[in-house]
Amino acid sequence: MPEVAIPHVIGTLMLLMLMSVVSLYTIAVGISSNLDTSAVSLQEVAENVASEVISLLDLSTVSGNASFTYKVIDIPEAINGQGYTLRIQQSNLSWAIVASLDQYNSVRGEAKLFFSSFDSASPLRCQTEGGGADDYFIINSGGQTYKLWYGPILPSGTGKAPGSSFKPVVWCQIYIEDGIQKIRVGLGRLQVS
Amino acid sequence: MNTTFEYVISVLIIALILGFSIISLNTIQDTQLQPLKEEQLRPVAERFLDKVLLSKGYPYNWGADIFVSPDPSSDPSLELRKLEDVGLAANSTNLYTIDVYKVMRLVKEVSAGQSTIENPLYVDPEYLGNLTGLRENGQWKYGFRLLMKTALNINVSATFSGHGSQEMAESFKVNVSTYSGKPAANAIVAAKYFCFYVEQIGTGSDKYVWNYTYTTFYNKTDWKGMTTLDFYNDTSFWEYVDQQKNNNPFFFLFITANYYGLQSQEVWTYPQVETISLMLQGRYLIVNFVPPEHGTKLEYPKAAHFMGGLHLNTNLTLVEFTSDLNVIFDPVINVSSTGRAYKIINMGGKNYRVYELSAYCSPDVLFAGMVVSSVLKSGGRTDWFAYASRPLVPTAIDYRSHYQDWKIFPQVGIKNEVLSRIVRIGLNSYYVELTLWRMSE
Numbered sequence: 001m002p003e004v005a006i007p008h009v010i011g012t013l014m015l016l017m018l019m020s021v022v023s024l025y026t027i028a029v030g031i032s033s034n035l036d037t038s039a040v041s042l043q044e045v046a047e048n049v050a051s052e053v054i055s056l057l058d059l060s061t062v063s064g065n066a067s068f069t070y071k072v073i074d075i076p077e078a079i080n081g082q083g084y085t086l087r088i089q090q091s092n093l094s095w096a097i098v099a100s101l102d103q104y105n106s107v108r109g110e111a112k113l114f115f116s117s118f119d120s121a122s123p124l125r126c127q128t129e130g131g132g133a134d135d136y137f138i139i140n141s142g143g144q145t146y147k148l149w150y151g152p153i154l155p156s157g158t159g160k161a162p163g164s165s166f167k168p169v170v171w172c173q174i175y176i177e178d179g180i181q182k183i184r185v186g187l188g189r190l191q192v193s
Numbered sequence: 194m195n196t197t198f199e200y201v202i203s204v205l206i207i208a209l210i211l212g213f214s215i216i217s218l219n220t221i222q223d224t225q226l227q228p229l230k231e232e233q234l235r236p237v238a239e240r241f242l243d244k245v246l247l248s249k250g251y252p253y254n255w256g257a258d259i260f261v262s263p264d265p266s267s268d269p270s271l272e273l274r275k276l277e278d279v280g281l282a283a284n285s286t287n288l289y290t291i292d293v294y295k296v297m298r299l300v301k302e303v304s305a306g307q308s309t310i311e312n313p314l315y316v317d318p319e320y321l322g323n324l325t326g327l328r329e330n331g332q333w334k335y336g337f338r339l340l341m342k343t344a345l346n347i348n349v350s351a352t353f354s355g356h357g358s359q360e361m362a363e364s365f366k367v368n369v370s371t372y373s374g375k376p377a378a379n380a381i382v383a384a385k386y387f388c389f390y391v392e393q394i395g396t397g398s399d400k401y402v403w404n405y406t407y408t409t410f411y412n413k414t415d416w417k418g419m420t421t422l423d424f425y426n427d428t429s430f431w432e433y434v435d436q437q438k439n440n441n442p443f444f445f446l447f448i449t450a451n452y453y454g455l456q457s458q459e460v461w462t463y464p465q466v467e468t469i470s471l472m473l474q475g476r477y478l479i480v481n482f483v484p485p486e487h488g489t490k491l492e493y494p495k496a497a498h499f500m501g502g503l504h505l506n507t508n509l510t511l512v513e514f515t516s517d518l519n520v521i522f523d524p525v526i527n528v529s530s531t532g533r534a535y536k537i538i539n540m541g542g543k544n545y546r547v548y549e550l551s552a553y554c555s556p557d558v559l560f561a562g563m564v565v566s567s568v569l570k571s572g573g574r575t576d577w578f579a580y581a582s583r584p585l586v587p588t589a590i591d592y593r594s595h596y597q598d599w600k601i602f603p604q605v606g607i608k609n610e611v612l613s614r615i616v617r618i619g620l621n622s623y624y625v626e627l628t629l630w631r632m633s634e
Binding site for chain 2: 004007008033037095116
């Protein structure tokens with residue numbers, strides 16, 4: 001009787017082990033696929049936001065006058081159910097829009113803005129910092145006052161104040177400093193109520 | 194043991210089924226993601242093209258300002274400023290209006306006949322790649338080709354006939370087609386036909402002056418995009434030309450075609466003499482004269498131009514032809530050399546001669562010409578008309594990341610995006626095409 005049972009025990013254990021290995025591998029493949037899909041989606045979002053930044057920059061600089069322009073952008077709140085952050089940062093010698101998952105920071109999409117960042121004296125700068133309590137512009141439009149908080153965008157809602165409604169924006173500021181026209185572009189959230 | 198084998202075989206079968214399933218899933222996912230990744234090249238191309246065509250770059254007048262350089266340290270004796278950002282937009286409130294000086298900075302060299310001018314202000318594509326991020330760590334991440342050509346193709350063929358005592362081009366067949374090669378039916382074609390000549394007015398060192406007369410003609414193309422410009426009946430023009438037959442008259446036909454808002458221009462010259470290259474950069478006119486290789490036989494009067502120094506007899510004035518068919522005269526000023534030296538080209542090893550103009554050429558100026566009159570060793574005189582166009586016509590720019598003939602990019606099979614736009618320089622329209630591809634996929 002034991003002679004008959006032993007092969008069944010060994011076989012069952014092998015099957016269980018195999019199933020465990022396969023299950024783990026399947027989970028890993030699933031996560032990897034999910035992250036790959038997320039990376040493609042993040043790249044898509046980054047490309048669209050970068051296009052919005054370039055369009056806004058081109059339109060704002062046509063007149064050459066001091067101005068502040070912003071545009072509300074339409075981006076998903078989450079990527080595959082996960083929160084993500086949009087920011088402007090340096091990538092090698094140029095500026096780029098980077099979208100990265102909050103949970104897995106290495107999963108990201110990066111879209112070049114095609115203007116250089118290596119010269120600190122350049123009149124065209126990107127606002128990389130922000131998100132603090134005092135990091136906002138006051139905008140008066142149509143008799144109403146809005147606050148535009150500049151800094152990285154967290155579309156999933158992180159950082160939203162209770163009772164407030166925020167919309168993600170790209171913005172461009174043209175100002176004169178020491179007689180030189182300077183341009184600053186960035187991301188932010190518009191507090192609409 | 195049979196039971197054990199049964200289990201082993203069961204395990205193997207299950208492993209195979211699961212393995213194939215996973216591989217299939219991965220393949221399906223990759224297949225679905227690949228088109229998405231490829232599609233993402235399009236917004237990159239759109240953004241890059243918008244960046245190049247809609248932004249001004251920095252310094253904003255980097256095209257006309259010859260003291261803006263990609264490498265300011267190249268000449269410490271000059272106070273050069275760094276080119277920090279490249280964009281071709283003109284300083285205008287109109288979108289898709291391009292600065293001709295910036296366009297000319299993307300031209301590596303100008304060739305006419307056997308003479309070539311290398312553009313000293315050329316911006317290398319690698320520099321643009323580094324500025325924009327198309328190149329990273331010395332390697333191209335994306336390859337590109339920026340092609341800019343006239344929105345209309347204008348082909349001119351002359352019909353010669355005897356007029357008075359001379360053989361003259363009195364009638365021209367003009368064929369107009371769009372950038373895509375389709376006939377431009379009902380396009381309005383306007384032309385000014387110039388006759389330049391040099392006459393002797395005295396006996397001093399500057400005894401020669403040049404002069405000109407012109408006539409105009411308008412017509413409309415037929416359904417094939419063809420029309421004829423017939424100057425035969427303008428008898429007063431031909432009588433005047435006939436009076437100049439001993440003054441080496443030469444002819445310059447300046448044509449404008451307008452096809453529902455798209456406008457392009459073309460020139461035709463006679464006699465066709467292409468011995469001197471001109472290039473306009475900023476306020477400077479660069480002239481080059483390169484002798485042919487030893488043993489080359491050229492017919493008179495071309496051969497005469499290559500013998501020793503070339504002494505220019507006439508006043509040095511640039512004739513500028515604008516996109517609305519006007520003519521501007523821009524004298525050469527501030528010539529640093531003394532005496533008549535500034536009127537000598539091809540002197541020893543100094544093939545290049547740079548002249549400063551009294552004013553910047555207007556953005557509307559497409560063609561600029563110079564009447565060149567020289568004394569031959571035999572004591573005779575030869576005159577001709579050298580001209581330059583800016584931007585170059587019909588292809589203004591062929592600016593690309595890779596130039597190797599043997600390795601044309603993008604190679605077959607590499608996914609690429611091709612985008613096009615219509616832009617303006619002055620009143621003229623140009624077709625711009627960008628091809629962008631990833632260097633690795």
